[in-house]
Amino acid sequence: MSEKSAAIRAEALESLLVEKGLLDTARIDDVLTLYNERVGPMNGAMLVAKAWRDAHFKQQLLADGTAAIAQFSFEGGQVDKLVVVENTAEVHNVVVCTLCSCYPWAILGLPPKWYKDPAYRSRVVREPRAVLTDFGTHLPAEQEVRVWDSSAEVRYMVLPVQPKGWETLSEGELVNKITRDSMIGVEVLAEVAE
Amino acid sequence: MVAHRASVAESVGGHLDGIHDLGGKQGFGHVELDASSKEGRHIHGFNQRWHAAVFTIINSLFVNGAAANTDHFRHSVERIDPINYLSDGYYGRWLGGAETMLVEAGLLTQDEVNSRVLNRGYELHETVAARPSAAPDLFSAEERNFQPTAQRLVAIEPRFGLGDKVTARSLGGAGHTRLPNYVRDVPGQVVALHGAWVFPDANAHGKGEDPKHLYTVRYQGADLWGPNAESSVVLNIDLFEPYLSEASLG
Numbered sequence: 001m002s003e004k005s006a007a008i009r010a011e012a013l014e015s016l017l018v019e020k021g022l023l024d025t026a027r028i029d030d031v032l033t034l035y036n037e038r039v040g041p042m043n044g045a046m047l048v049a050k051a052w053r054d055a056h057f058k059q060q061l062l063a064d065g066t067a068a069i070a071q072f073s074f075e076g077g078q079v080d081k082l083v084v085v086e087n088t089a090e091v092h093n094v095v096v097c098t099l100c101s102c103y104p105w106a107i108l109g110l111p112p113k114w115y116k117d118p119a120y121r122s123r124v125v126r127e128p129r130a131v132l133t134d135f136g137t138h139l140p141a142e143q144e145v146r147v148w149d150s151s152a153e154v155r156y157m158v159l160p161v162q163p164k165g166w167e168t169l170s171e172g173e174l175v176n177k178i179t180r181d182s183m184i185g186v187e188v189l190a191e192v193a194e
Numbered sequence: 195m196v197a198h199r200a201s202v203a204e205s206v207g208g209h210l211d212g213i214h215d216l217g218g219k220q221g222f223g224h225v226e227l228d229a230s231s232k233e234g235r236h237i238h239g240f241n242q243r244w245h246a247a248v249f250t251i252i253n254s255l256f257v258n259g260a261a262a263n264t265d266h267f268r269h270s271v272e273r274i275d276p277i278n279y280l281s282d283g284y285y286g287r288w289l290g291g292a293e294t295m296l297v298e299a300g301l302l303t304q305d306e307v308n309s310r311v312l313n314r315g316y317e318l319h320e321t322v323a324a325r326p327s328a329a330p331d332l333f334s335a336e337e338r339n340f341q342p343t344a345q346r347l348v349a350i351e352p353r354f355g356l357g358d359k360v361t362a363r364s365l366g367g368a369g370h371t372r373l374p375n376y377v378r379d380v381p382g383q384v385v386a387l388h389g390a391w392v393f394p395d396a397n398a399h400g401k402g403e404d405p406k407h408l409y410t411v412r413y414q415g416a417d418l419w420g421p422n423a424e425s426s427v428v429l430n431i432d433l434f435e436p437y438l439s440e441a442s443l444g
Contacts, residue, residue, distance in 0.1 A: 006286040010244040012310040028250045036239030098217030109238040116284040119222040134225040152432035
């Protein structure tokens with residue numbers, strides 16, 4: 001089914017459901033507003049920035065992610081249980097869902113297209129180092145790679161390593177620099193020349 | 195309405211080993227990055243209105259009862275035509291699943307959908323992702339009372355503990371499962387216990403929640419992929435207790 005045909009089929013289904021009183025188009029606008037404005041990777045970036053600045057929060061986040069984020073009442077769903085895994089000089093973590101596209105919507109928003117495509121889902125469990133080079137990420141051979149396949153309702157987020165030189169930035173400044181891809185684990189953060 | 199390809203092929207049975215089980219398959223090539231991973235570092239959200247419409251239709255399935263629960267819905271996506279599964283993209287797959295659920299629940303008929311899409315210029319040669327079954331799984335009204343959280347308290351103690359060596363085996367048959375093929379029959383080690391959770395293999399088919407203990411099991415890359423695998427790689431995956439048995443020694 002082409003993109004054009006899928007759009008036609010979606011609009012046909014929408015119109016039938018509206019006629020039968022099974023769908024309110026206002027809900028579609030609500031969903032657009034929710035995921036375009038309030039639910040997105042800025043929520044995860046806020047958690048990472050806070051963890052880098054607050055050792056107690058970091059310890060909580062790593063010990064029990066679900067409890068640590070409860071105070072923020074994030075919308076968006078898909079995080080019944082959160083496990084946060086920490087990148088270090090010795091270990092690099094990367095997240096996938098090989099069976100569908102499970103993803104921590106409430107803290108990272110909607111997943112990027114590549115996360116849901118067959119290339120990433122099939123390959124990252126088998127050759128993660130090679131897949132990461134597709135993202136321009138080259139890991140040292142001595143660093144262990146840990147892949148997390150989200151096959152149940154536990155959702156995973158990566159706590160990236162803070163780059164050198166970012167220690168003086170405020171949490172607000174950090175939120176604009178911490179990327180979604182670093183929290184999925186396909187990118188290592190670094191200072192980018194402006 | 196019957197002869198052309200825009201008609202819908204009936205789904206035959208469930209898909210324990212369907213095309214959706216992609217882990218470890220080769221030949222899909224490089225990851226294609228989109229703008230959100232390149233120049234637009236903070237792009238997020240929907241980039242097509244119809245994607246949001248499909249998302250909202252999926253949400254509505256849990257309100258109008260067409261989908262009994264997340265596992266039931268996930269299985270409808272696994273049952274779409276394998277060619278469509280690979281070609282239609284994420285929201286196309288969801289659309290196929292939604293159509294399957296709505297027709298199976300009797301909220302729409304396939305003829306209604308077909309007439310409407312043809313009126314709107316749907317190309318007759320296009321295959322269709324939806325594959326409703328003539329004999330869908332039955333769910334009691336109680337089972338359609340969708341509860342979003344899947345963790346449950348159970349009296350039964352977990353069978354395995356941290357550090358235990360385990361092997362996962364397919365339960366066989368046809369239907370929904372969360373045990374991917376690539377970890378089956380390979381020894382792994384329990385590294386986390388998560389309490390008991392609704393068992394998708396039962397819950398997807400109207401057989402009740404049947405909560406089971408859930409574990410994170412860790413595999414060594416070389417055990418999964420052989421001696422030529424990338425070095426120093428481990429794979430962690432969340433597996434339900436019925437999939438697991440003690441790994442045989444040696």
